Amino acid sequence: MIYILTGPVRTGKTTALFHWTSGRQDTDGLLCPDDSDGKRYFFQLALQQQLRLEATDLTESSDIITIGRFHFLKSAFTAANAYLIEAAGKECRYLVIDEIGKLELENQGxxxxxxxxxxxxxxxxxxxxxxxxxxxxxxxxxxxxxxKFFRLITGQKLTTLR
Incomplete structure (x- = not known):
């Protein structure tokens, strides 16, 4: 089943997922929160590890994808895709992808x-x-x-998933 967690930009979708996934053993995937400097990173749920996503130095231009005001590392997406595909081979009940956006609609990210x-x-x-x-x-x-078959949910409705 596909669940689509939705809502306007910056309304706590990632935060809700952080709380919902905390302590769960049946969930893996990636969250994409901001760090204390406002830079985005990938958080690997099962490993509880961070993976830098935003470029800090634009001189790394061959490794950068720009979308709007964001400059993301291509290498981070390569690692994130590998992590998700590897996680798909495990029998975890829920796999999280945060988020599907404009890059993914262009077959990137x-x-x-x-x-x-x-x-x-x-x-x-x-x-x-x-x-x-x-x-x-x-x-x-x-x-x-x-x-074709999906269920829309909001952060408040995550608790209905068992």
């Missing part, structure tokens, strides 16, 4: 892992994917990934 996980788990009864998608991109994401 976390697109390779998203495509794999959605295809693998869309019709599965016991293994699920939780996609974080801002409310303004839901229709585009559903069309891009040909998602």
């Amino acid at each position: 976390l697109h390779p892992a998203a495509e794999t996980l959605i295809t693998q788990r869309q019709f599965h009864e016991k293994l699920h994917v939780i996609l974080v998608v801002r409310d303004t991109l839901i229709t585009e994401v559903l069309m891009h990934y040909t998602i």
Whole structure:
């Protein structure tokens, strides 16, 4: 089953997932919070480790993807995709991808892992994917990934998932 955690930008979707995943043994994937300096990073749930996402030095231009005001490291996406695809081989009940956005709609960013996980788990009864998608991109994401069976949830409704 595909669950789509949605809401406007900066309304606590990632924070809600942090709380919901805390202490769970049946969940893996990536969250994308901000650090104390406002820089985004990937947080690997099962490993409880951070992976730098935002470029701090724009001279690394061959390793940078720019979208809007953000400058992301291509190498971080490579590592994040590998992590998610490896996690898909395990029998964890929920896999989280935070987030599916404009980059993924251009077949970049976390697109390779998203495509794999959605295809693998869309019709599965016991293994699920939780996609974080801002409310303004839901229709585009559903069309891009040909998602036909899904459930929309908000951060407050996460607790209904067992």
